[in-house]
Amino acid sequence: xxxxxxxxxxxxxxxxxxxxxxxxDALPRVDGPVLPHGLGRSYGDSCLNDxxxxxLTAGLxxxxxxxxxxxxxxxxxxxxxxxxxxLAVPRGxxxxxxxxxxxxxxxxxxxxxxxxxxxxxxxxxxxxxxRFELVRxxxxxxxxxxxxxxxxxxxxxxxxxxxxxxxxxxxxxxxIRNPFVVQETVPFDNLDGFMRVSAESEADHxxxxxxxxxLARGRKLGRGLFYRGNFAPTQFDRLPLAKSHLxxxxxxxxxxxxxxxxxxxxxxxxxxxxxxxxxxTRPSPRLVHYDPxxxxxxxxxxxxxxxxxxxxxxxxxxxxxATARDALKELLERSARGGLPSFLSVLKTFGDLPxxxxxxxxxxxxxxxxxxxxxxxxxxxxxxxxxxxxxxxxGAVYPAKDARMSPESFAAYFPQRERxxxxxxxxxxxxxxxxxxxVPLPLPSLEGRQVSIP
Amino acid sequence: MKKVIVxxxxxxxxxxxxxxxAARGAALYLVGRNAAxxxxxxxxxxxxxxxxxxxxxLDLNDCxxxxxxxxxxxxxxxxxxxxxxxxxxxxxxAESQRSWAATELVLRTNxxxxxxxxxxxxxxxxxQKAGTLVVISSVAGDRGRQSNYVYGASKGALTVFLQGLRNxxxxxxxxxxxxxxxxVDTPMTAHVPKNKLFASPEQVAxxxxxxxxxxxxxxxxxxxxxxxxxxxRSIPEPVFKRLKL
Numbered sequence: 001x002x003x004x005x006x007x008x009x010x011x012x013x014x015x016x017x018x019x020x021x022x023x024x025d026a027l028p029r030v031d032g033p034v035l036p037h038g039l040g041r042s043y044g045d046s047c048l049n050d051x052x053x054x055x056l057t058a059g060l061x062x063x064x065x066x067x068x069x070x071x072x073x074x075x076x077x078x079x080x081x082x083x084x085x086x087l088a089v090p091r092g093x094x095x096x097x098x099x100x101x102x103x104x105x106x107x108x109x110x111x112x113x114x115x116x117x118x119x120x121x122x123x124x125x126x127x128x129x130x131r132f133e134l135v136r137x138x139x140x141x142x143x144x145x146x147x148x149x150x151x152x153x154x155x156x157x158x159x160x161x162x163x164x165x166x167x168x169x170x171x172x173x174x175x176i177r178n179p180f181v182v183q184e185t186v187p188f189d190n191l192d193g194f195m196r197v198s199a200e201s202e203a204d205h206x207x208x209x210x211x212x213x214x215l216a217r218g219r220k221l222g223r224g225l226f227y228r229g230n231f232a233p234t235q236f237d238r239l240p241l242a243k244s245h246l247x248x249x250x251x252x253x254x255x256x257x258x259x260x261x262x263x264x265x266x267x268x269x270x271x272x273x274x275x276x277x278x279x280x281t282r283p284s285p286r287l288v289h290y291d292p293x294x295x296x297x298x299x300x301x302x303x304x305x306x307x308x309x310x311x312x313x314x315x316x317x318x319x320x321x322a323t324a325r326d327a328l329k330e331l332l333e334r335s336a337r338g339g340l341p342s343f344l345s346v347l348k349t350f351g352d353l354p355x356x357x358x359x360x361x362x363x364x365x366x367x368x369x370x371x372x373x374x375x376x377x378x379x380x381x382x383x384x385x386x387x388x389x390x391x392x393x394x395g396a397v398y399p400a401k402d403a404r405m406s407p408e409s410f411a412a413y414f415p416q417r418e419r420x421x422x423x424x425x426x427x428x429x430x431x432x433x434x435x436x437x438x439v440p441l442p443l444p445s446l447e448g449r450q451v452s453i454p
Numbered sequence: 455m456k457k458v459i460v461x462x463x464x465x466x467x468x469x470x471x472x473x474x475x476a477a478r479g480a481a482l483y484l485v486g487r488n489a490a491x492x493x494x495x496x497x498x499x500x501x502x503x504x505x506x507x508x509x510x511x512l513d514l515n516d517c518x519x520x521x522x523x524x525x526x527x528x529x530x531x532x533x534x535x536x537x538x539x540x541x542x543x544x545x546x547x548a549e550s551q552r553s554w555a556a557t558e559l560v561l562r563t564n565x566x567x568x569x570x571x572x573x574x575x576x577x578x579x580x581x582q583k584a585g586t587l588v589v590i591s592s593v594a595g596d597r598g599r600q601s602n603y604v605y606g607a608s609k610g611a612l613t614v615f616l617q618g619l620r621n622x623x624x625x626x627x628x629x630x631x632x633x634x635x636x637x638v639d640t641p642m643t644a645h646v647p648k649n650k651l652f653a654s655p656e657q658v659a660x661x662x663x664x665x666x667x668x669x670x671x672x673x674x675x676x677x678x679x680x681x682x683x684x685x686x687r688s689i690p691e692p693v694f695k696r697l698k699l
Contacts, residue, residue, distance in 0.1 A: 019641070019644065021641055022488075022490070022491050022494065023494060024490040024491065024494070059641075062494050062495065062497065062498035063497070063498050063501035063502060064494075064497050064498070064501065065497065065501055066501050075501075076494075087501070087502070
């Protein structure tokens with residue numbers, strides 16, 4: 001057993017690790033439950049398995065096939081999105097959907113059915129998965145696609161790694177003519193402003209998202225900057241495509257855990273103020289390489305360490321259009337009042353393209369992501385309040401970013417969970433799953449094993 | 455190296471080397487024991503840009519098959535100008551001390567089969583007066599230690615064999631590169647607790663190709679092992695034999 005944590009650095013658990021090497025190998029036999037684990041970028045405990053074993057998929061990182069005429073790529077589940085970009089971008093293809101970090105695996109992208117800045121256009125990652133192989137602990141191997149074993153396909157996309165091990169997957173990439181994005185920045189004064197800009201931007205822009213100054217209150221509540229962009233057409237080409245995969249990261253790294261006093265209300269307000277006013281004055285539109293456009297935080301390696309040893313809590317929710325205005329207002333007001341400011345607050349509109357995944361998080365409405373340094377009880381109470389607001393608004397909280405939602409909230413957010421539970425592999429489980437199902441569905445022997453609140 | 459045979463291609467270091475060679479556009483002939491795993495490595499290599507990848511599943515301990523193996527590879531790629539020997543076993547020292555069969559297997563895999571393959575390859579490279587032979591030996595071959603002298607002896611014999619071969623082939627313009635990795639984080643060492651001395655297979659692969667490009671003789675990867683082994687080799691035997699190494 002060794003101590004592990006996730007990207008949010010909370011919770012810490014005791015678990016074994018087993019490295020997977022070959023996709024044709026049988027699953028290793030171990031005591032206790034197993035859980036596939038890619039690059040560990042989930043924030044909470046959905047990628048952890050307290051008291052059990054995580055199967056490290058990093059060794060399953062081989063490419064199988066790439067057709068540069070159709071943009072269909074087949075690869076093992078431990079291949080990172082970064083590897084796919086290095087392969088695809090020089091040949092004129094891009095990920096159909098990408099989260100805000102490229103250091104996630106294809107298996108992780110499927111298990112969390114990740115979304116990106118183009119949800120209103122492309123839906124979730126799962127929509128672009130053509131097929132995959134699912135290995136179960138009984139030794140069976142299933143080819144899953146929208147037509148073949150469609151139920152297993154639907155259960156596994158967004159299935160949090162619980163239905164078995166995805167060994168390889170086939171993904172349809174999307175064509176680009178340029179690795180640069182034409183980005184426009186539009187400031188907005190409040191929530192209504194955001195909604196207005198969002199509505200008028202969605203028709204003409206593939207990529208949209210907003211940074212919100214979550215310390216602004218009163219009439220400025222919800223002010224921020226709206227980013228929208230499209231891949232540049234060929235004539236803007238500044239670099240030959242072949243060179244475009246060169247890293248544009250700053251090479252910065254957070255060398256150690258920063259002490260807690262570096263992050264306080266004052267420093268965060270100063271950051272928010274400076275960021276808002278600096279970005280406002282930068283030229284718009286401008287050409288931005290895809291790397292800083294999609295992955296601004298990847299350039300600061302180990303950025304999660306700025307929160308110090310106690311880590312942080314992420315909170316990402318979606319609220320439906322009907323209740324969004326009041327709910328977002330309340331969420332922002334509460335987080336501004338909480339005295340525990342969120343560093344990066346992101347607002348985005350989800351479109352209505354459905355995912356094939358039963359347990360997929362995105363649904364039509366607005367999504368808000370906040371992060372809070374873990375300051376114990378106070379932070380937990382605040383986030384629980386945000387959870388309650390989300391629940392009352394008929395929304396949902398994202399499991400990949402959660403370390404604390406209650407079983408009741410989970411049940412409210414994921415009405416398909418019982419249908420899904422029948423597809424969970426009896427040998428698979430996670431800290432998250434046991435937490436949100438205190439009456440364990442698949443593993444009665446693990447009853448009582450829960451992550452304790454600090 | 456543009457047409458390269460890789461022996462033991464499913465080993466972690468070989469896989470990492472194959473990726474780098476593939477990205478450079480080298481044609482590859484991959485040999486390993488498990489056909490399914492070998493195919494996975496081959497597909498990865500061709501997807502990453504190798505213009506031609508052939509593979510053959512074979513137990514390299516079968517030295518009788520080496521001549522025809524090299525001939526096949528030669529035919530498949532239209533000649534060879536590089537070879538990477540990466541197959542090997544760590545063995546179990548305690549088991550080897552109990553059993554000659556276990557000792558023999560380590561010597562056969564790490565030394566005898568390599569010597570046999572190198573004989574085939576060296577004669578062909580010598581005749582064409584070109585080529586690079588890259589062989590993975592080990593720091594363990596620099597001095598026998600009680601904790602793994604059977605493995606160490608197999609690698610030490612390999613290192614000496616390569617020295618002689620290098621001496622012989624120098625006039626033909628054939629490079630013989632001995633790569634001596636230290637601890638590497640691979641499935642071979644999965645049971646060993648890791649520390650700061652461990653290198654990744656990618657690190658070793660980069661060092662290996664840099665040495666091959668520079669037609670180096672003997673290299674330690676990572677380089678700090680040169681210093682460590684200098685110290686280990688310098689300890690006088692009367693002292694050394696009392697140490698628990």
